[in-house]
Amino acid sequence: MGFVGDTVESIRSMQIRQVVSQIISLGEARYRNRPLVFAFEGDILFLHMSKEPIRTGEIVVFNVDGREIPIVHRVIKVHERQDTAEVDILTKGDNNFGDDRLLYAQGQLWLQQHHIMGRAVGYLPYVGWVTIIMTEKPIIKYLLIGALGLLVITSKE
């Protein structure tokens, strides 16, 4: 088992910390209303927020007041001011007929930079189901943690 065995040993010791940090640091696509055509519940969306100005075509994550689940949609219009570099942004789900003004707060026509929490830059399908199952059926989460704890305790190192 030589090299493989050594590799597996070192990975196993990082396993718990890895799982926890994965859940914390990645943005996870757990919405139910299929705003993007290519990503569904259970997929993981990698988010990144750089200082680059928001431009059309980018997929952004934003929160609307009163909604707990963030929305992940594409920017279709940008108007950027000359002096202050403030932007007015309009978004739309690829699969939707109309733009997102129905989703924004009452009377709100545009999003601003401060509404945007991140950009989607990459994508891993299906991997998020583990966390969804653990949240919806807490007994599975306890079983999993219990089993991992048992393995750690009973290991001989």
Place this chain on the structure above:
Amino acid sequence: MHSFGHRANAVATFAVTILAAMCFAASFSDNFNSATPTASVKILNINWFQKEANGNDEVSMTLNISADLSSLFTWNTKQVFVFVAAEYETAQNALNQVSLWDGIIPAKEHAKFLIHTTNKYRFIDQGSNLKGKDFNLTMHWHIMPKTGKMFADKIVMTGYRLPEQYR
């Protein structure tokens, strides 16, 4: 170290690691794709060009949008999102980007196309700055991978101009 539980855990961890490595390799291979896309947009007609009650200019136009984006597709490509945006500057705004049309290309076979359409989204200015306005039409594409990093690029087409008078 040799109980069933330990062995099952070792196999599962190894399998997930290999899967992650394969996803990374699949995504990384997209970097080697040298794409040669082509695009062209022709404004066939300005249907109408008015100032609305709220003071904003709006224009409706009919476009011929043609492109060949088949070289963008790799085996790791799920679909390509393509859109055409008008881009222009005004005294108030350093940059205005207004998407006029978009579409989803589900497969390489559909990546060479000619679309005859009026603008899908309304071309409305913030203010009344569009008379005689020079603008670019840019075709953007966003490549959705089966797994991994999303790539995006564009072709900028310059030289378009709106009429001097409303019609």
